Amino acid sequence: MNEIVSDFRASSTHFTVAAGLGTGPVPTEPYRSPAYYELEQERIFKRAWLCIGRVERLPKPGSYIVQPIEVAKASVLITRIKDGSIKAFHNVCSHRSNTLVLDEEGTANRFVCRYHNWTYRNDGVLAGVPDERNFFGIDKTCFGLTPIAADIWDGWIFVNLQPEPEVGLAEFLGDFGESYRGIPYVNADKSVLYVSHLNANWKVIADAFAETYHIPAIHPETIGSTFASKENPFARPISVQTWGPHRSVSTYGNPEYAPPERAKVERLAYANIATGNVVSAGSLDIMDILVRHPAINPTKSKHWALDVNWLFPNFQFDVSPGGFWTHHFWPVTYNRTRWEARFHIPVAGDVWTRLQQEHYVARLGEILLEDVGNTERTQLGLESGAKDVMPLQDGEIMIRHSLHHIQKWIDADTVREALA
């Protein structure tokens, strides 16, 4: 681990140099090149462990979810079987390769292909073939669903699309997996989900959630005054940590924030609830358990807003005094992305909590839209060819670190070499 604390009040911070990264401008080609995207497909998304989400999405034996992974042209069926373990398969019938499960999630112990009624158990075993005797001596044990490597770390489901993963999940996560073990994920079983389809490279949108430098500019009304203040006007980070290809930034929060006088509905919505800041959805007493974990707000700063934890390549989970949320940036083409943003909030017990949630979810929608507009304009600029490089400042270290490790994985012939 590489833990770096730097004083945001100094004339400049020193995260980038301390992390051992270069300070020169970085290339824009990875954001606009179809050829580079093909390298990412083969070298990164078909080799890295990819986080799918929380195990709470599969609450009981029989639960299943279907996750599209467009960048690998894959549909992944994830099931919880009778013994409680979690399995993953290509969502493809063994007969004529039709899509097996058409729902996005549900409960079923058996899946029937719509094409010819081939039937599978949720552990992948082929259970039934109509008119089996008219095949030519078919051995059903050879025609189960194609398994995909799946593993769990601290309640997070990961899959790996290599037929035999070169490294296990624990090795892939390295010290990050040790430091972040045992976080109590409050409201892990309840969430609201925004799905956005946007015209930008997946890294453009991931980058947008990796720095707070942009917040006072793009989000002046929605959240600007919660991430910056007179003592930190450009929303510099508090601390940065890197672990191999993974990274985390602890961001600054304005401890003085209160809804402005004109925000009458916001004041009403938050009238009966104490929350850590505006991107919160739970009460402080519940969240206290979460924020005591040593990996969360690692410097235990009183200026803390939230931590952005970015697991290579495309998954971020953010933790704030108000709870946690996740971003999955799923590449669709070199310049299109499907972005899943999932915010974990409790089931409201009364109308006051429910109104606060509505205000929270409505504001989230506005913030996400501001980011979509921004990233699509960035993509247009990148594709214009006007610029071959972009200068990054110290607070944008996660972007530099991400690009560095993407290139490293592309250059490496083995995953172990990429992780070295």
Next chain:
Amino acid sequence: MPLNMLPQGFEELEPFQAYWGAPDTQTRRERREAATMDEIMAFYDVVLPLAPAAMKHLEDVSLDAMPPAEARLFELVLALAHVSMAVELHGAPRAPHTPYPHGVKLMNGPAHFG
């Protein structure tokens, strides 16, 4: 009972039912995004002054078993949260410099009225 009937004391809000009374969060978002600033202000100016009394009226009612008139009233208060984005944040129906229509959709809303 007419479908737009609200609890006693909130009859003034009944004309807003047809457009702003929506069963889930995504629909409330879409209604606000599609409305003009005049429509938004007309709703905000009438509903906001009554909202504290509405919340007081509703605060002992269970979210699991809200009578229809109370549920309709609560839907209007929830719509106010969306309308406030236009009035209190943007000063416009939608966030400046954002695409419309757009591909940002709430697929799963909060439990109850979501």
